Amino acid sequence: MRIGLEIHVALPTRSKLFCSCRTDASEPNTAICPTCTGMPGSKPTLNRNALAISVSIANALKCRVPESTSFARKVYFYPDLPKNFQITQKDEPVGAAGEITIESGKRIGIRRVQLEEDPAKVIRQDDYTLIDFNRSGVPLVEIVTEPEIGNEEELRMFITELKSILYYLGIDIDRELKVDLNISVSGSRVEVKNVTGMKNLLDAARYEVQRQEKLVKAKQGVVQETRSYVEKDMKTAPSREKESDEEYGFIFDPDLASYKTTGIRIAKPVYASKIAKEYSKRYGVKDSALRELIMFNSGNLALIDSAKDRHGMKALITAVELLQRYASKKADPSVFERVVEIVEKGAYPDKEMMLRIEAGKSVEVHAGASDEEIDNEIKRLIGENSKLLKELGKNPKAFNFVVGAVIKKYKSNPRAVSERLERILKELE
Amino acid sequence: MVYMDDKEFSRLLSICRIHLRESERAAIKRDVDEVLEYFNSLESVDTNGVIEAYHPVAVGEKLREDAPSEFPDIGIILKNAKTYRFYVVGPNI
């Protein structure tokens, strides 16, 4: 099975791609001008920031960024497209031939990254439409992958990875996640258009894969076609063939120039999942614990990086978790430092203590229980109740019960207790 | 010479959402063939290694700073269309 994606991401600019209208208006048609409504006589001018962000994305996705980039007109007729052509990129996109490494270690190729304008919003009425041009001209980046995603799990990993990379560039993918999926189980490619949001994406992919697998199993063959996702039925259904490249008739947009990419300040990419993997290896901590903290939180990453040469990684992770759970505001580095020191002494502050630390008050630190003490307590609890032992391996409730009991007694770090319990269970197997 | 058969011509018309009356259709079809034959004379020019001239003069890049501003005459824009509660009314989809 092969899945390829075309992902549209809205860029966090203040003004639109080709005009100065703002991008955050909510009342219909209040952020419009002759350019984004396609009035005759209007002309586009390119937003410097949108170009810079798109090049930063291409760079972060390890694409080849050409020396100069240009725009093309893609002609098709639809009421949401003010000029009946979209200004997009064809021959010289901001990026080509890149890749993303997902959690499993597999590399998914990025075919191209292009900068383009969003169409308007169309609201369908009974037998006419209502159009709001506020969205028209909002800068989008379209990311096209190679058809190298092999299953739903990889699809989820891919989106998570992409989302994290974009998060570190200041882009919130959830603001407008619009995806076209290409899915081929047996060789014929089916395109599922206009899927919006993460949940729909996974649902649409799952449905379409199963649909194709059923057809293949029944030896009925899969028709190469364009489908669309019907959210209320959680199904895909055949849709009208859209125009193909032949009909789009791309030409260079002569209202615009070629733009050099060399002078652009490119934002340095951060690959949080790579960092998590590296640290977990180097410091012997759990990859998943780090991912949890840093994939979508640059503040956490900064705290860890600022102290990792002076403190143990385990303590840092615990301290960040504590801050995340109890700190009332964005953590101050000095507060963080104190929490780390306390954790390193073997204590595990509760809410009250955390509040005192934050308030700059003194706290009394008692060293926590040793591993041996924790182990003994766990064994005692298990030994008391043979039914519990049976449940532990499969029932998270039972697992949490034991952890909770130990914490209650020693005020220990839940993570440490969980780890001890897991180890004991393994030994018992 | 005929460069486009009738089916191809019809396809082309539907791509550009142009409907021709019978009299127009015959005239334009004939012109299309004649003009394309003329355009084909470009074939004889050796353009190996030549780069497309998208503009006749060197057009420097002009970038706009990302500072929003409000267009002062939105009212005139919307007056050009039929509107309903600030939405522009469009055809059925």
Place this chain on the structure above:
Amino acid sequence: MSSITEFLEKEKPSGYTGKMLKELSKLNEELNAFNNIADSLGSGMPFSVKDNICVKGIETTASSRMLEGYIPAFNATVVQRMLDSGFSFIGKTNMDEFGFGSFGLNSTKPARNPFDVRYVAGGSSSGAAVATSILKYHVAIAESTGGSISTPAAFCGVVGFTPTYGALSRYGLIDYANSLDKIGIMARHADDVRSVFDKVRGADAKDTTSIEGEYRREVSKKIILPDQLTKGIDEDVESGFARLVEKLEGMGYKTVHRSIPFIDKAIPAYYTIAMAEASTNLARYSGFKYGYRNEDFTQHYNQFFTNARERFGLEAKRRIVLGTFVRSASVRDEYYSKALKVRRLLIKELGKALQDGFILSPVMPIKVPTFEEVKELTALENYKMDVMTIPPNLCGLPHVSFPYAYHKGMPLAAQLVAGHWGDHAVLGIVEEWERHFDYKFKYNIGEL
């Protein structure tokens, strides 16, 4: 003294502008120079605007039934700069629909030649040329894509100037072919043209392709005659042109005959690019956002658009169809890309030729034709008439068309072309020529 200065200095009798506008409206019924005329006029030098250039609040149609009722919400940069320089807006001038035509016929009410109404005014800036030819004090903001200033200026006996591509902002110009469209100026004297040009030119943040040019003002005395273009032209045009060359030689100009490689490929390259770009520009006209409105919103959008687009004239439809074809993915390289490459070659060749001189030719291979004479031309025959005006337009070279003689009461005109940014230089030669030439006009509305 330029007529702009003259106009501003002269005492105007009371009721002058009212009387002038009335006279103009009356003559306009016969000549169709204007699509609309202002109700009142300020005290500045009057200027007209071709109807494909936006004037805020004034109906702007590019003479297309598709755009009837379009009210721009903004002024074109060139219009704004004219107003800021103290000129007074007098009206929107007639043209071939969207600029598609060389004779002014592709308009619901074709403009007529002021010297003799049986003759065409030329196109596509037909109305601008007629207005210039009938108004004593006036300058016209016109536009050329492939000869739309030179040709009507020639037929109506006025000076028609097309600047280097990018010299004047296109912001507010309704696009025909964006990489070829140039706003330009018509007037009764070259110095008026120069004076207006210097007020409106210059880079504009609203038009990416506008340029602050490095102008070359030195005037060379070398004139290049491209014989390839004048082969087989009308005899009267040929002999008239030969006399012009003689006179210029008498004024100290040196003439050389030169053959320019690929110049015979300028027309197919031009029309390929122009139609490809035009077919994308005309996609936006779909009958609901501005201009003509198809009121039946219940129609499915494809039908709705197709019905609305029936309002395009025949030439517009022809260019949409051809333009859509030449940029189709499967033939794009053979047509659209090829034409752009040929343009590159031609820019290089013409640039070489124009390094130290100017190209001089007639404007059209024919004398001013009558409506009868051009009615029967096929599309291709029409396109081939632009043989002299297309090379400079395709390559964005500044050029000026000016009358040099009168034949049986109708003007004969020539076209001078300079290298990029030699705008002032070509105008300089025409200014020099004017010292040896008397312009003739049949009407002088607004004379003081």
